[in-house]
Structures are given as C-alpha cells and as structure tokens.
Amino acid sequence: GLIARNEAVLFPPPAPVGMELIALAVAALLHREARELRIDAADPHSPWTHAGAWRLNGGVSRTLRFGYGEQVLDVKLDSNARGSTLIYADQAAPFAYTCQADDLRVNLGTRRTHGQVHADGDTFHVFYAGRHVSLAWLDPLAHAGEAESEGGKLTAPMPGKVIAVLVEAGSMVTRGAPLLVMEAMKMEHTISAPADGVVSEILYDVGEQVAEGAQLLAFERN
Structure with a gap:
C-alpha cells in the first residue's frame, strides 16, 4: 500500500x-x-x-x-x-x-x-x-488519415458516392489492400485496409450517396 x-x-x-x-x-x-x-x-x-x-x-x-x-x-x-x-x-x-x-x-x-x-x-x-x-x-496533416481506421472503422473522407466495392463480406485482406472506391468533388478516393484483417460487413452498395464521416465498411483486425 x-x-x-x-x-x-x-x-x-x-x-x-x-x-x-x-x-x-x-x-x-x-x-x-x-x-x-x-x-x-x-x-x-x-x-x-x-x-x-x-x-x-x-x-x-x-x-x-x-x-x-x-x-x-x-x-x-x-x-x-x-x-x-x-x-x-x-x-x-x-x-x-x-x-x-x-x-x-x-x-x-x-x-x-x-x-x-x-x-x-x-x-x-x-x-x-x-x-x-x-x-x-500534433501535426494535423501528418495524422489526418489515421482517424478513418480507428477501431476498425473505415469512414468517408467527404460527402460522395460509392462507385465500386472491391471486396465481399468475409473477405480476408492485407494491410493497404483497396476495399472500396468512392467519388467526391470529381475525384476518386480509394479506401484501403488499415491492417491485416477481415471485412465483416459492407455498409453501402455501389451508387449510394454517403455523408462525410459515414462508416463504409466494418473491419476486424487479425
């Protein structure tokens, strides 16, 4: 004591x-x-x-x-x-x-x-x-993308539309693997795996609109 x-x-x-x-x-x-x-x-x-x-x-x-x-x-x-x-x-x-x-x-x-x-x-x-x-x-630019992968959540960086889903629920992926592509501000943004793991759920289909910060996929780290 x-x-x-x-x-x-x-x-x-x-x-x-x-x-x-x-x-x-x-x-x-x-x-x-x-x-x-x-x-x-x-x-x-x-x-x-x-x-x-x-x-x-x-x-x-x-x-x-x-x-x-x-x-x-x-x-x-x-x-x-x-x-x-x-x-x-x-x-x-x-x-x-x-x-x-x-x-x-x-x-x-x-x-x-x-x-x-x-x-x-x-x-x-x-x-x-x-x-x-x-x-x-605390450099905001150096760590700007880290919040998207916290807790296995992958979120939309800005409002836009899903134009491609490159994996299925249950897919095992490695870190950096492309998972989903969305279009925003006339640009394409590829959402990648933050670590080795499993995509447990796809939350948006191709063609759906998403808001800024919306979770796009559920992800479980290995």
Missing part, C-alpha cells in the same frame, strides 16, 4: 509550461521547417525558396498544438510584414528567434531567453533553466 498512500508525492502533476518553454519549442519547429524548404539552385528568386509571412492581403495566423502528458497546449502565431506575435495561455508577446548551432535564442518583446531543443521526430525535448520538458507536436 506504500504507492497508494503516497501517490500524490510519487506522481505529482506536471509543472506548467511557461511562455519561454513553449516559445523555444515553436522556434525549433520553425527552424526545422525552414531547413526543409525546397531550394531551387537554378532559380534563386523562386517563391518556393521563401517562407516569409508576407501575404497579398495581410498576414497569416497559424495555430500550433503540442501534447504535454495528458494536456494539449494550443499556441497561436500571428505574422505579418512587421513581425510575429506569439499568443499562449492568455499571454501575447512579440516573437523572434535566432539559432546558433544547438543554441536557440528567443526574443519575447523585452524578455530574452535561450535554451536547447532536440527533436526526435515530432517530439521536441526542450532544455531551459535546468528543466527538461518533452512536447509532442
């Missing part, structure tokens, strides 16, 4: 993530994205070489979401030709950063801070003021 009696001491809630820590993580993410830009050596003036905040009709607002334990931390970055503003936890501050080797330096208006951030995939390990915090970047 030792653990149960001392649970509050042994497993304290995670300390809050302050503006400085989140700003370092955002700076590391932006620096990584800048390094991954496509560079066209034959055209140094190519617009794809630049990723500034300039927009024809104003600035750009971007929401970044990080996982911290069981918490989700939302950060907003507003940028325009005059600079950027970081908005987090009801605080707003001008935002700029520089990177020298492993050292990130962030300016938050009159506040200046620096630390180190090491990225392991989409997990950013932030080291600042003697503290280490792991923040998982």
